[in-house]
Amino acid sequence: MSVSTEVLTRAPFELDQLERELNNMVGPHRPRGTVRPLSPMPDYVEHRNGVNEVGKLSAEAVVREYEAAVNEIEALGTELQEAATKCEAMVAGVHNVVAEIKEFAAGYRDQGKRYFLQIEAVSLMTTEVRNTCETLKKKIAAETLTK
The missing domain is CATH 1.20.5 (Single alpha-helices involved in coiled-coils or other helix-helix interfaces)
Incomplete structure (x- = not known):
C-alpha cells in the first residue's frame, strides 16, 4: 500500500492532521501559495x-x-x-x-x-x-x- 493510499484510507481525518502526517512522512514542505517565512x-x-x-x-x-x-x-x-x-x-x-x-x-x-x-x-x-x-x-x- 502506498503512502498516499494509506493516508487517504484513514477516516475520519482533519486537514491539519493530514498535513502533520505528510510532513512526518516526507519532511517539511511549502505548498503552493504558502508565503515563505x-x-x-x-x-x-x-x-x-x-x-x-x-x-x-x-x-x-x-x-x-x-x-x-x-x-x-x-x-x-x-x-x-x-x-x-x-x-x-x-x-x-x-x-x-x-x-x-x-x-x-x-x-x-x-x-x-x-x-x-x-x-x-x-x-x-x-x-x-x-x-x-x-x-x-x-x-x-x-x-x-x-x-
Whole structure:
C-alpha cells in the first residue's frame, strides 16, 4: 500500500492532521501559495498604532527590500575595504622594494666608482712606469754614448 493510499484510507481525518502526517512522512514542505517565512523586521522601524494589516505588510515588504539592498551595499563596502587593505599592503611592499633597489643602485654606483679609481690608478702607474722606462732608456743610451 502506498503512502498516499494509506493516508487517504484513514477516516475520519482533519486537514491539519493530514498535513502533520505528510510532513512526518516526507519532511517539511511549502505548498503552493504558502508565503515563505520572513526575516525579522529591522530594529530601526516599528509599526504605528492604527495601521491596517495591508499597510503593515506593505511597509514591511518595502523596508525588507531596502534592508536587503543595504546589506548588499555594506557587503560591497566590505569587499572594497578588503581590496584597499590588499592595495595598501602591495604599496608598502613596493616601497620596500624601491628602498632595496635604491640601496642596490648606490652599492653598484660605489662599485663602479671603485673600478674607475682602480683603472685610473693603474693608468697613472702605467704612465709613470713608461716615463721611468723612457728616462732609464735615455740615461742608458747617454751613458753608452759617452763611454
